[in-house]
Amino acid sequence: MTASAPSFAQSVWLVAEREIGSKLRSKAFVISTGILFVIALAGVVWGGFAAQQDMRTPVAVTGQTAQIVAPLDGMLDITEVGSAEEARELVRDGEVDAALIPGGEGGFDFTVVGDDAVPSTLMSALSVSPPVELLQTESDDADGLMRYIISLLFGAVFLMAATTFGSTISQSVVEEKATRVVELLISAVPTRALLAGKVIGNTVLAMGQIIGLAAVAVVGLTVTGQAELLSGLGAPLVWFAVFFLFGFILLASLFAAAAAMVSRQEDIGSTTTPLTLLVMVPYFVAIFFNDNPTIMTIMSYVPFSAPVGMPVRIFFGDAQWWEPLLSLVILLATCVGAIWVGAKIYENSILRMGARVHLKEALKG
Structure with a gap:
C-alpha cells in the first residue's frame, strides 16, 4: 500500500x-x-546607567557662601561644611572639584578654591550674564x-x-x-x-x-x-x-x-x-x-x-x-x-x- x-x-x-x-x-x-x-x-x-549618572559638578560651600550657589542646585552637587578649612580639605582629598569660601577681592565677597584647576562649568555658572530668553525648552x-x-x-x-x-x-x-x-x-x-x-x-x-x-x-x-x-x-x-x-x-x-x-x-x-x-x-x-x-x-x-x-x-x-x-x-x-x-x-x-x-x-x- x-x-x-x-x-x-x-x-x-x-x-x-x-x-x-x-x-x-x-x-x-x-x-x-x-x-x-x-x-x-x-x-x-x-544607556540606562549613563542616563542615571549624576553630571553635576561637586562643590563644597560654607554657611556664608551657600546662598550664592543655591539657585544653581540643578547644575552643582553642593556639600555644605562648617568652615573654610573643611572646604579646602575636601578639595585636597578630591571629594569635590571646587569650594566657595567667604572673603574675596575685587568686589567679590567669596573665593573659589580649586586643586590644580577650577571647573569651567562652575565659573560659567558664577559669571554675570545678561538675561536670556529660550524659545525651546530643555524638555x-x-x-x-x-x-x-x-x-x-x-x-x-x-x-x-x-x-x-x-x-x-x-x-x-x-x-x-x-x-x-x-x-x-x-x-x-x-x-x-x-x-x-x-x-x-x-x-x-x-x-x-x-x-x-x-x-x-x-x-x-x-x-x-x-x-x-x-x-x-x-x-x-x-x-x-x-x-x-x-x-x-x-x-x-x-x-x-x-x-x-x-x-x-x-x-x-x-x-x-x-x-x-x-x-x-x-x-x-x-x-x-x-x-x-x-x-x-x-x-x-x-x-x-x-x-x-x-x-x-x-x-x-x-x-x-x-x-x-x-x-x-x-x-x-x-x-x-x-x-x-x-x-x-x-x-x-x-x-x-x-x-x-x-x-x-x-x-x-
Missing part, C-alpha cells in the same frame, strides 16, 4: 521545518544572533533626542532583520536552483508550497529574533530602573511586532520571487537591489525626518515603512487610536497582493535556467 502524498499544509510545514532546522544548525547564524543580543543588552544597560530638546533614538531603534531593527533574512532567502533560492535541488523538491511538494515554506520558516526565525530583542530590552530597562521608558515602550513594541510580521512576509515573498529569476549567485543583486532600497528608505527617513509630523504620518501608511513609522508615532502619542488599524489593513492588503505576485513569478521562473528571466516574462508564465 503506497503512502498518500502530503497535503499542501503538510508540504509547507516540511519546507518551513527544513529552513528553520538548517539555520539553527548553522554556527554562523547562532553566533551572530547571540552577538546581536549581547550588543543590544549592552547598549540598553549602558523639548530631550523629547527631540528621545524621538531620534526611538526612530533609530525601530528603523535599525527592521533594516537588519529584513536585509539579513532577505539575503538568506535569496541565496537559498538561487543555490537550490543552480544545483538543481529545486527539481527534486518540486517533485515532492507543490511549487507554491515550497515558496510558502521558505517564507514561513524565515519569518519564524526573524520573529524569534525580534521577540528575543524585545526581551533583552525589557531586561535591560528593568535592571537599570527605567520603568517609565519601559511602560511607554509596551504598546509600540507590540505594534512593531505585528507590523513587522506582515511587513516581513511581504518582503520575504518578493525576495524569493526576485531570486528565482536568476540562476547564479552573482546575479542576485540585479533583481533584489530595488527591494533592498525599499527596506533602506524607512531607516534613513526615520533618521533624517523623525521630527517631521507630515513625513512620519505618510511613512506610517506606506506598507514598506509602516513597521517603523507607525510604532514611532504611537510611542509619542501622535497617532489616533484608529490609525494603526487602518495602516494594518493597508499593509495586509498589500501583503496579499505581494504574495500573489511573488508566487506567480516564483512558479514561472524557478525551473528556468540560464539567462535572467525578465519580469514581464515571469508574470506571463
Whole structure:
C-alpha cells in the first residue's frame, strides 16, 4: 500500500521545518544572533546607567557662601561644611572639584578654591550674564533626542532583520536552483508550497529574533530602573511586532520571487537591489525626518515603512487610536497582493535556467 502524498499544509510545514532546522544548525547564524543580543543588552544597560549618572559638578560651600550657589542646585552637587578649612580639605582629598569660601577681592565677597584647576562649568555658572530668553525648552530638546533614538531603534531593527533574512532567502533560492535541488523538491511538494515554506520558516526565525530583542530590552530597562521608558515602550513594541510580521512576509515573498529569476549567485543583486532600497528608505527617513509630523504620518501608511513609522508615532502619542488599524489593513492588503505576485513569478521562473528571466516574462508564465 503506497503512502498518500502530503497535503499542501503538510508540504509547507516540511519546507518551513527544513529552513528553520538548517539555520539553527548553522554556527554562523547562532553566533551572530547571540552577538546581536549581547550588543543590544549592552547598549540598553549602558544607556540606562549613563542616563542615571549624576553630571553635576561637586562643590563644597560654607554657611556664608551657600546662598550664592543655591539657585544653581540643578547644575552643582553642593556639600555644605562648617568652615573654610573643611572646604579646602575636601578639595585636597578630591571629594569635590571646587569650594566657595567667604572673603574675596575685587568686589567679590567669596573665593573659589580649586586643586590644580577650577571647573569651567562652575565659573560659567558664577559669571554675570545678561538675561536670556529660550524659545525651546530643555524638555523639548530631550523629547527631540528621545524621538531620534526611538526612530533609530525601530528603523535599525527592521533594516537588519529584513536585509539579513532577505539575503538568506535569496541565496537559498538561487543555490537550490543552480544545483538543481529545486527539481527534486518540486517533485515532492507543490511549487507554491515550497515558496510558502521558505517564507514561513524565515519569518519564524526573524520573529524569534525580534521577540528575543524585545526581551533583552525589557531586561535591560528593568535592571537599570527605567520603568517609565519601559511602560511607554509596551504598546509600540507590540505594534512593531505585528507590523513587522506582515511587513516581513511581504518582503520575504518578493525576495524569493526576485531570486528565482536568476540562476547564479552573482546575479542576485540585479533583481533584489530595488527591494533592498525599499527596506533602506524607512531607516534613513526615520533618521533624517523623525521630527517631521507630515513625513512620519505618510511613512506610517506606506506598507514598506509602516513597521517603523507607525510604532514611532504611537510611542509619542501622535497617532489616533484608529490609525494603526487602518495602516494594518493597508499593509495586509498589500501583503496579499505581494504574495500573489511573488508566487506567480516564483512558479514561472524557478525551473528556468540560464539567462535572467525578465519580469514581464515571469508574470506571463
